[in-house]
Amino acid sequence: MAHGDEVRWRLSPGGLAAALRGVHADADSLWVGFAGDAGKLPEESRRRFDAELADKRLISVPLTPSELGLYYDGFSNGVLWPLFHYLLDKVRFEASNEWRAYRTVNERFARVVAEQVRPGDAVWVHDYHLALVPGLLRAQREDIRVGFFLHVPWPSSDVYRILPQREEILRSLLTADLIGLHTEAYRHNFIHSAANVLDVDVGVDSVTFQDRTVRVGVYPIGIDVARFEQQNPAIDDAMKHIVSGTPNKKRILGVDRLDYTKGIPRRLLALGRLLEREPALKSTVHFIQLAVPTREKVEAYADLRRSVNELVGRINSQHGSPTGSPLQLLYRSVGDHELLALYRTADVMLVTPLRDGMNLVAKEYVASRVSNDGVLVLSEFAGAAAELDAALTVNPYDLDAVARTIRCALSMTRDEQMVRMRRLRDRVRQATADLWARDFTNDLEQTRPVPRSSLSVPGDLDTLVERVTAAPSRVLLLDYDGTLAPIAPLPVLARPDPALRELLRALAALAGAETHIVSGRPPEVLEDWLGGLPLWLHAEHGVRSRAPGAPWTARAETPPFLERAVELLERHARSTPGALVEKKSSSVAFHYRRSELHLAEARVRAIRNELAQTFGNTVEVLEGHKVLEVKTPGITKANVVEEVVARHTTRPLLFAAGDDRTDEDMFSALAEGDVSVRVGPGITRARYRVATVPEFRELLERLLFVPDVVALNAS
Numbered sequence: 001m002a003h004g005d006e007v008r009w010r011l012s013p014g015g016l017a018a019a020l021r022g023v024h025a026d027a028d029s030l031w032v033g034f035a036g037d038a039g040k041l042p043e044e045s046r047r048r049f050d051a052e053l054a055d056k057r058l059i060s061v062p063l064t065p066s067e068l069g070l071y072y073d074g075f076s077n078g079v080l081w082p083l084f085h086y087l088l089d090k091v092r093f094e095a096s097n098e099w100r101a102y103r104t105v106n107e108r109f110a111r112v113v114a115e116q117v118r119p120g121d122a123v124w125v126h127d128y129h130l131a132l133v134p135g136l137l138r139a140q141r142e143d144i145r146v147g148f149f150l151h152v153p154w155p156s157s158d159v160y161r162i163l164p165q166r167e168e169i170l171r172s173l174l175t176a177d178l179i180g181l182h183t184e185a186y187r188h189n190f191i192h193s194a195a196n197v198l199d200v201d202v203g204v205d206s207v208t209f210q211d212r213t214v215r216v217g218v219y220p221i222g223i224d225v226a227r228f229e230q231q232n233p234a235i236d237d238a239m240k241h242i243v244s245g246t247p248n249k250k251r252i253l254g255v256d257r258l259d260y261t262k263g264i265p266r267r268l269l270a271l272g273r274l275l276e277r278e279p280a281l282k283s284t285v286h287f288i289q290l291a292v293p294t295r296e297k298v299e300a301y302a303d304l305r306r307s308v309n310e311l312v313g314r315i316n317s318q319h320g321s322p323t324g325s326p327l328q329l330l331y332r333s334v335g336d337h338e339l340l341a342l343y344r345t346a347d348v349m350l351v352t353p354l355r356d357g358m359n360l361v362a363k364e365y366v367a368s369r370v371s372n373d374g375v376l377v378l379s380e381f382a383g384a385a386a387e388l389d390a391a392l393t394v395n396p397y398d399l400d401a402v403a404r405t406i407r408c409a410l411s412m413t414r415d416e417q418m419v420r421m422r423r424l425r426d427r428v429r430q431a432t433a434d435l436w437a438r439d440f441t442n443d444l445e446q447t448r449p450v451p452r453s454s455l456s457v458p459g460d461l462d463t464l465v466e467r468v469t470a471a472p473s474r475v476l477l478l479d480y481d482g483t484l485a486p487i488a489p490l491p492v493l494a495r496p497d498p499a500l501r502e503l504l505r506a507l508a509a510l511a512g513a514e515t516h517i518v519s520g521r522p523p524e525v526l527e528d529w530l531g532g533l534p535l536w537l538h539a540e541h542g543v544r545s546r547a548p549g550a551p552w553t554a555r556a557e558t559p560p561f562l563e564r565a566v567e568l569l570e571r572h573a574r575s576t577p578g579a580l581v582e583k584k585s586s587s588v589a590f591h592y593r594r595s596e597l598h599l600a601e602a603r604v605r606a607i608r609n610e611l612a613q614t615f616g617n618t619v620e621v622l623e624g625h626k627v628l629e630v631k632t633p634g635i636t637k638a639n640v641v642e643e644v645v646a647r648h649t650t651r652p653l654l655f656a657a658g659d660d661r662t663d664e665d666m667f668s669a670l671a672e673g674d675v676s677v678r679v680g681p682g683i684t685r686a687r688y689r690v691a692t693v694p695e696f697r698e699l700l701e702r703l704l705f706v707p708d709v710v711a712l713n714a715s
């Protein structure tokens, strides 16, 4: 930090910095961050500072005071922090300039990193302040691995959904290769948030969005155990000092940044309640609350400071005596030795946050108890509670329960203390900060950058157009939804627009060409939308077909199972909000795109079981993207391809295009010289790809114009 003309180096007290220091020391790494207000330094000191930074392999991203206000205090700590800690009344949603600043600063970080990384490098992005960095980096660099770790809780999807920027943030995170969270519960929440906000496919530890799969792992952060187990005369002196100041007292301790998530006012209220109930404790217990100043420019923090001061004053005046007050508030930070002395002299440690990603203080207290005694009272809403199961856990909102638990801690036998503390210490000693960082970075190394779908380069499409237009005769086999028309929120809304009808009419009129629509839709819909055009129509993935102007014929009879299958799916749909059943002439589909993920998954499992029990293998069950379809086995869009080939004595060139799994059946039936086009992302066997429906329609337009040079060659 800059101090006058000089720069002072100070180790950041937080656990994150401690955990990463080890990794940074051993690896060939660069650490990018905000290094404080060095901008104010005179030229000469500034140069020295930059050189020192470079020496330590640190890169500082400069931020102006106004950016710090809007980006750090504003969006990061005024919106994301309270929302992710479930404290909705603290969230300030209205400020759009704060979001703009958040984006600007994230862009700056991404730019600095992108300038530094080499192909194959891994980038580890930390915390909610930099949630847009993965996406911004990915947009510039495909050849790197990106990991993201969130140090705070990922809230339940119902809370996350409140965030106006929920999509932008998730879209960015889902471009990473690995996302790390502290607990299993946060992983569950993250995956469900993604499923409820975006159209993704999920597994227990992965989310697939568009064509990219990101792993979502659980990495509970640990501490530098040796630092808290150290023996040192300075610590002993500090301990003596504390003990002599509180003779014959049981000491209770709280250590927190003065943050409203840490539950300090409720903790004080619970202590007050205990003293009211058991006045004898007034002269036998002493509570020290170390409250470290933090984010003082954010209004909610200034308010908190005032109310904590008031509470301490009130409780002390009510329960204090001329010889002393039961509560002691230290509003400052302390050095390592003093911190350790506080931990080691505390008979009871109160860690009662309303919500906390992990909470390192709990682990530090445990590690510092080399005597194996002492009692940890721990909020069940701290991530640490998932690991520290031998602590006394408590609901911090329940003041009576907190008061009761403190009472229980104060009277716990030394034997029980030691049984619990040994177990806690085993856990903390096993899962260190160093291991945490190594586990994450090793897992990140294991992921490979997933190659982006090879969106066609113009050269590819030129060859395609040349090949199709040069062929003496060609048959176009075109899927409808997602290929010729964008996927609509409701199936009935995908009616063709006039431009599409014109395009199809022109294609159908080309000499030496046939144009087929090969769709999953029922015949009536295709007839209604496209019946007037000179097209071949194929409905229900090839079950029913007709030539231009001819009647419909069926490749299979109405299957005997259909009515019962419809009844079965409708029964399940009634108890699955958002689900809908689409009945076709020879199959039935269960759509669950709009249903809650967890419920829909359970339903699909139940439906599959029931179908297998009822129909055995007389039906085929297809699972598409958020849809399950029950159909007669064996008929697919490939049948349409086979029939076209059989009908022509001279094999025409086939041009097939589609956007989903059922179109892959068509592609797999093509011959070497044919042309297949996938519209949009996803794994495909198609030879060509275009990104969107409008791009595909542009490509079809190009097929209408046989270029002169090709025409000459062909003649």
Ligand code: GDG
Pocket: 013, 014, 015, 016, 151, 152, 221, 255, 256, 257, 292, 332, 333, 334, 335, 336, 339, 356, 357, 358, 359, 360, 361, 362, 364
């Ligand atoms: C975030 C998440 C998650 C505090 N005062 C002094 C001091 N400290 C040190 C403690 C501890 C650290 O600060 C605080 O860590 P916490 O985990 O308790 O809380 P946050 O700062 O909110 O951290 C949290 C963490 O990230 C890591 O992922 O656990 O849930 O909110 O290490 O010792 N250290 C010294 N003097 C002080 O006065 N030396």
